[in-house]
Amino acid sequence: MRNLSQLGCCAFAATALFLTGCQQMINPQKPVTPSVQADNQFQLQGKIGVRTPQQTGSAFFTWVQQQEEFDIELSGILGVGKTQISGTPGQVTLNSAKTGVIQAASAEELLQRATGWQAPISYLVDWVQARPATTSAKLQKDDTQRISQIMEQGWTVDLNYNAQARMPNRLILKQSLENGAENRITMIIENR
Template sequence: MHTFSKFCLSVMTISTLALAGCQQYIQPQEQHPAPAVEAPDQFNLQGKIGVKTPQQSGSAFFTWVQEQDEFDIELSGILGVGKTQINGKPGEVTLNSAKTGLISAATPEELLERATGWNAPITHLVKWVQAKPATRQAQLNKDSSGRIGQIIEDGWTVDLNYSDNTELPNKLVLKQALETGKENRITMVIQNR
């Protein structure tokens, strides 16, 4: 969930000096809107997550606090059973649970692979839960309201579902097609933002 977002802010104004005959004419400054500045990755989510692979399936409740490049995620089963704590900052991600003990890695993807043997673009989730693509190579499909309804990126198809006229999704379904014709599927239901 550690993001490598770079913020770019540039302000451009253009003025043109033109001469007409012997009279100097100064064209008024053109008004160009400043490029959109991406909001920082900062949110607090609560909900339920389900994972289904050809080998296993399971679900948990989650609380996810994201502050720029740092995050805290708590996963738990019904009534808080099987609590897992995941913390991350640039260059260090840790997972601590009674089942696995403490596991550390440099990236969320490396941590997931160490803990489960499974590969997934975990870092992209930070953008996907905000209805944004994580890379410039993403393919986007919009819904009838003009919101991003689907993101196809890095081998995953992410379907975003919205409640009424909300700007941010309340449900994400991530699918990864496998060579066997089966798929890996992650379903996130966001109950509170």
């Protein structure tokens, strides 16, 4: 698993912790080969929301990615419920008042320990940069040849853009469940 992908997983882990829910999801496959090589250096601010058949919730986030190292801060309104997630190759740490400190070797392991979830959320590093995480992804493009949808590892990711921007300002991740319901994660990027 690419270590730089740990950030995305941790964002979901913290959001999932914020919601304090547990449910089983599919096991992620490791990325085959990155389809695009990128700098993986960015800073994002915005809001993330999760809706499952059992619960809903949201948090504000700040995400700083420096190659394979990252730092994410999640909080509720007025900074309530602050959660700090950081990672370097081989170590990911989550710290919140609700859970205390949780450490793991990878973001997927951290998510599993913290919430019981299994999901390919490490792909977020690629998805927020408007690219697939693996060569097996199915893509749709808009009229200007920007990726507008990624179907990968059981998830459908819809990407929305402001005007002629090359990077998305909103991602909607959907996972269909057996009973016709779905898990939905909405990520709104307010600043890049």
